[in-house]
Ligand SMILES: Nc1ncnc2c1ncn2[C@@H]1O[C@H](COP(=O)(O)OP(=O)(O)OP(=O)(O)O)[C@@H](O)[C@H]1O
């Protein structure tokens with residue numbers, strides 16, 4: 001069983017995400033793209049949420065804002081109680097490093113690093129030494145025997161498990177995943193889905209963006225986006 | 232895993248590119264090392280050559296003064312001669328402490344080895360203060376003082392009666408063997424001045440006079456006095472310190488050229504490294520976005536690429552120094568064939584400070600070359616970086 005995240009420093013009663021009139025406008029030349037248009041929603045601690053909607057609806061944009069990868073154009077966004085919209089890049093980096101774990105569709109493993117090194121990479125950025133944690137996580141994703149392999153020696157499902165272990169290494173408050181099963185076949189996707197479910201059951205807040213019906217239906221709640229608006 | 236190994240591991244991604252970049256840096260640093268070592272070795276070599284000679288002024292027959300000095304220093308047959316009577320005038324010139332007469336001639340034997348005979352009198356000992364003689368200085372007729380290299384090559388020992396190489400029918404007794412001087416004296420055969428003059432059929436003639444001054448700073452004055460004496464028109468007075476300075480400045484002008492080449496090589500290598508790392512940044516844009524998502528800050532990204540540049544330059548510089556040292560004998564042989572005058576000492580040899588300077592230059596080069604790519608990488612916005620060429624990962 002994946003270990004539950006450490007108890008939060010912030011009050012457990014606060015929602016992990018609180019968005020009010022959240023708007024993100026991109027500029028493509030002179031054209032304005034409202035990727036997110038006054039989206040208002042909450043995600044409670046320990047929830048397992050799927051963000052769904054057609055292509056171009058703003059799902060990735062939303063996930064990037066939740067992960068403090070980008071600043072909203074307007075509106076209010078609180079992550080574990082902390083207002084994000086006014087933060088500097090440095091402050092957002094810090095928040096991301098301490099509270100957020102990211103999983104990507106294309107796994108995003110570093111090809112020159114071994115499995116164990118890939119998992120340990122975020123601890124380098126966080127200036128932590130957590131050798132034991134890496135072993136623990138390897139065991140949890142059932143890849144201890146692969147620890148010294150390179151990503152290209154792994155199957156897609158194994159790579160995504162490594163990526164999930166990497167996202168968990170700094171004990172985040174929330175796991176964000178953009179199409180985590182998008183590059184996997186159905187059977188492999190299912191093992192990833194059940195891994196997310198285990199993490200959720202262990203108390204972690206999990207937000208997945210997906211087109212994949214089995215994954216969406218495995219979640220507790222679906223947040224549907226259409227043209228940048230929450231339905 | 233740490234920052235250094237994180238950057239190091241990236242080398243394996245593009246081994247060819249890494250290799251080429253390393254080579255560029257290595258060549259530039261090798262040029263720098265060779266230049267510095269040569270400059271140092273040449274200067275030191277000239278200085279010890281002067282010290283070993285023990286003379287401040289060389290008096291030679293009218294002719295090419297540079298050539299004459301080179302002959303006096305390294306040994307050869309002279310094309311022209313001085314009258315012995317000039318010696319007295321030189322010796323009595325104001326400021327002169329010792330005037331040592333010499334008659335020199337040289338032969339090449341079948342193997343190409345050179346046999347240099349030098350006739351001298353005891354006054355030479357006032358100049359050659361570094362000499363250690365096993366046995367004694369030639370006193371009677373046909374006594375020889377031989378350089379250590381000669382003694383070794385001919386397998387001569389003290390007291391031995393020997394035949395003079397290249398002088399058929401003539402012999403002598405080894406009365407003294409010179410301890411190694413590391414200079415040309417090691418390969419000379421010294422004998423009494425009269426013996427040499429008779430043997431080589433130039434009685435009452437000299438090839439050169441070595442002059443030591445009472446006060447080396449009084450050089451100008453003494454040179455003027457020597458020019459002024461009645462034999463002044465028949466002699467060339469070569470102030471050695473000046474001569475060495477002239478040669479040095481000749482070599483310096485070449486050195487300036489070489490220095491410019493080394494500098495250009497360094498700049499080109501720096502641009503090459505910068506360019507290679509910039510390409511890496513472009514290729515790794517998406518990875519940079521991922522690392523930002525995993526919590527890397529601006530300065531973390533900067534550090535990764537800056538360190539990588541530094542590593543390339545430092546390793547390239549290290550290779551350059553080692554290769555330059557390994558090739559130094561070849562380079563030295565090549566240089567000797569082209570220099571107007573080369574001291575007998577090794578021109579290029581290992582000195583730690585030069586290696587340190589080269590590595591410091593590599594570090595400076597790497598730090599500077601890494602700034603642009605590291606800055607480009609660090610200023611990428613995480614989202615933009617993540618969106619870059621998504622299909623390729
Ligand atoms: N950096 C950007 N610059 C300009 N426009 C952008 C940028 N990022 C996203 N957009 C636009 O914003 C809109 C929402 O994009 P987003 O990537 O969030 O959609 P999505 O729901 O994730 O779509 P998909 O399911 O195809 O991944 C799209 O119209 C997209 O073109």
Ligand SMILES: [Mg+2]
Nearest residue numbers: 059060061178
């Ligand atoms: Mg998307």
